[in-house]
Amino acid sequence: MDPILPHTITLQQSGAAISPEARGHHYQRLIERSRGLPPLRTAVVHPVDTVSLGGVAEAAAEQLIVPVLIGPLAKIKFAAEQANLDISSFEIVPVEHSHAAAIEAAALASERKVEALMKGSLHTDEFMGPIVSSEKLRTARRMSHVFVIDTPLYPRPLFVTDAALNIYPTLSDKSDIVQNAIDLAHALGNEKPRVAILSAVETVTEKIKSTIDAAALCKMADRGQITGAIVDGPLAFDNAVSDEAAKTKGIVSPVAGRADIFVVPDIEAGNMLAKQLEYLAGADVAGIVLGARVPVILTSRADKPLARLGSCAIALQWARYSAQVS
Structure with missing residues (x-):
């Protein structure tokens, strides 16, 4: 049986049929590049x-x-x-x-x-x-995992980190997690990736710790503690992937709607995000541990x-x- 068939049926039932030819094209390019x-x-x-x-x-x-x-x-x-x-x-x-x-x-x-x-x-x-x-x-860098997700509905590989190794990362941990993902993007040919630090909202509030971490990570990037990318956050997932959603909410950001790397608050959020993309959006999920x-x-x-x-x-x-x- 074609392993794509169960996912195709689910997607067709939800009104978003994905042809087999559309799946895995990012990975095919990675394999050819190797x-x-x-x-x-x-x-x-x-x-x-x-x-x-x-x-x-x-x-x-x-x-x-x-x-x-x-x-x-x-x-x-x-x-x-x-x-x-x-x-x-x-x-x-x-x-x-x-x-x-x-x-x-x-x-x-x-x-x-x-x-x-x-x-x-x-x-x-x-x-x-x-x-x-x-x-x-x-190494001096904390080990972290990066999913490189190939979804037919997104125009480029989608990096999600860390959804497999660090359970509740500290701000210091997240700095390494972000830099690991940026370095991987460079290795795969993206010289200036756009990094979205994800949270539930787009504003900084002491009520949600991940928004404070996001603001700190952005300032770290401004000061050269994180290098090689454009970093912005906090951003909700819809604003990170959809320019229309960002404009509707009045968000002016060089990352919104064009993110390559998605930094999740913790392993639970990352694990759910990766599996939702795999089982509801027809994505293929690959990745490695860095550090x-x-x-x-x-x-x-x-x-x-x-x-x-x-x-x-x-x-x-x-x-x-x-x-x-x-």
Whole structure:
């Protein structure tokens, strides 16, 4: 069955039918933009189900990654048999269980034996634990996750951060979160992204903390503490994406209606926003963790194949860009 069909039916019922051709065009461009770049030697942590292993095989076939599979050998081979995949050319590092796989992968990245890390079939906390605790993988920048969302109804990739890692970020955390997303936008070809600091309202009020944080982040950008982008907020989501909505409310802003990066107040708001776009707007959702020494591909079992490829293409472009600017 065509995996797009369930979403197409839902969108048609809501009066906003999306053709299959319109979906994934931003990711297709990202994948094409990755052609010719040396693939990333990537440690794939505990790929013991058909979905995660299939995504790895597709990314390897597109020459985005060179997989190093880390996990229980028997389970990996069984998943390959179930998916009818030939993994004989993939390097496998056998370990007993998922926790050991996460530790081994972080160690390989610390020793520069792999260039990226990719989540397989294990919980995010278990996967991220050894990465966050490794002094050799941490940087001065706080780690954060950026979703790069491909929605047919928006004219460019839509960055949402942080919807997967930092639960209730402080102002200092948000400064790093914003800069990480800006740097990723640069790596993907957007030299001057427009950043919307989201809240429920467009005015600064002590009753809503995220509006205070938004005002502070904008001033930080004015003073050069955040660089490489046009930053404005607080903005409600409708004003960030719709010029008409901004004009109706009398908002004069260089970001309103044209935002590239959407900085959410906390993980709950970000998670809901990303999933609403995916399930109600026909979007594909990819993304990576930044702020570590290597890109971290944080996939989900619910991710569609094109989104998995998109995540690998993003990681590849980020790694090659970082090597050039460092």
